[in-house]
Amino acid sequence: MSSIILFNKPYGVLSQFTDDRGRPTLADYIHQKGCYAAGRLDFDTEGLLLLTDDGALQHQISHPRQKLPKTYRVQVEGEIDPSALARLRRGVQLKEVVTEPARARALPAPDIWPRVPPVRERKSIPTSWLELTIREGRNRQVRRMTAAVGFPTLRLIRTAIGNWKLGDLAPGEQRIEEVFAAPAKRKRRPRRRKS
Incomplete structure (x- = not known):
């Protein structure tokens, strides 16, 4: 058996244990020795x-080849x-690639903790929420996807990774x-040629 830590990373905390610029890191919250993040979340x-x-x-969870689904609540x-949600479901053209199809649905505003600092509000522009599930992990992918369909992300909260x-x-x-510990991968022996 292995142990895994589920951590609710606050806004403005780095997904690493050290920072030479003095910003908040995982070391401010996680005190178990010898554990490392399986993947990351942006600051x-x-x-x-x-x-x-x-x-x-850690490798099994974070390796892109595993394609574990990651679910987010997104305030835009x-x-x-519906047309923006349909585009997200089909895949969105980013600069270098078209994303894989995502699961996307509109959500009512969730009852969640306030963010510090708060999300900026504009009186003349409403906001809305959606749930988005992706299997890729491109740099700032969710933010880039919502912007590509015309709805910039204001707040992003990951709610699930796999199960x-x-x-x-x-x-x-x-x-x-x-x-249960991930099974160790065995090296494959080269096949013997029949004479």
């Missing part, structure tokens, strides 16, 4: 981050419309779960 993204001391499990500028869910963890809180 300005909140929500579920997984950490483990099991290198094979403007009232998200792990944020649940009721408050920002800065963590929960430890026991998991």
Whole structure:
């Protein structure tokens, strides 16, 4: 058995343990020795981050080839419309590639913790929420996808990675779960040629 830490990363915290510029890091919250983040969240993204001391499990969770689904709650500028959701579901042209199809649906405004600092509000421009599930992990992908369909992201919260869910963890809180260790990969022997 291995253990995995489910951590609700607050806004403005780096997904690493050190920073030479003095910004908040995981070391301010996670005190278990020898554990590392399995993947990352941007400085300005909140929500579920997984950490483990099991290198094979860390690789299994974070490697792009695994394509674990990642689910986000996204607050966008403007009232998200059915055509934008349909484009997200088909895949969106980013600069270098078309994204894989995502699961996307509009959400009512969720009852969640306030962000510090708060999201900017404009009296003349409404905001709306959607849930977006992707299997890729391109740089700032969710923000780039919503911008590409005309709805810039204002707030981004990851709520699930595979079967792990944020649940009721408050920002800065963590929960430890026991998991079966990832099986070690065996090296393949070269096949013998028949004479």
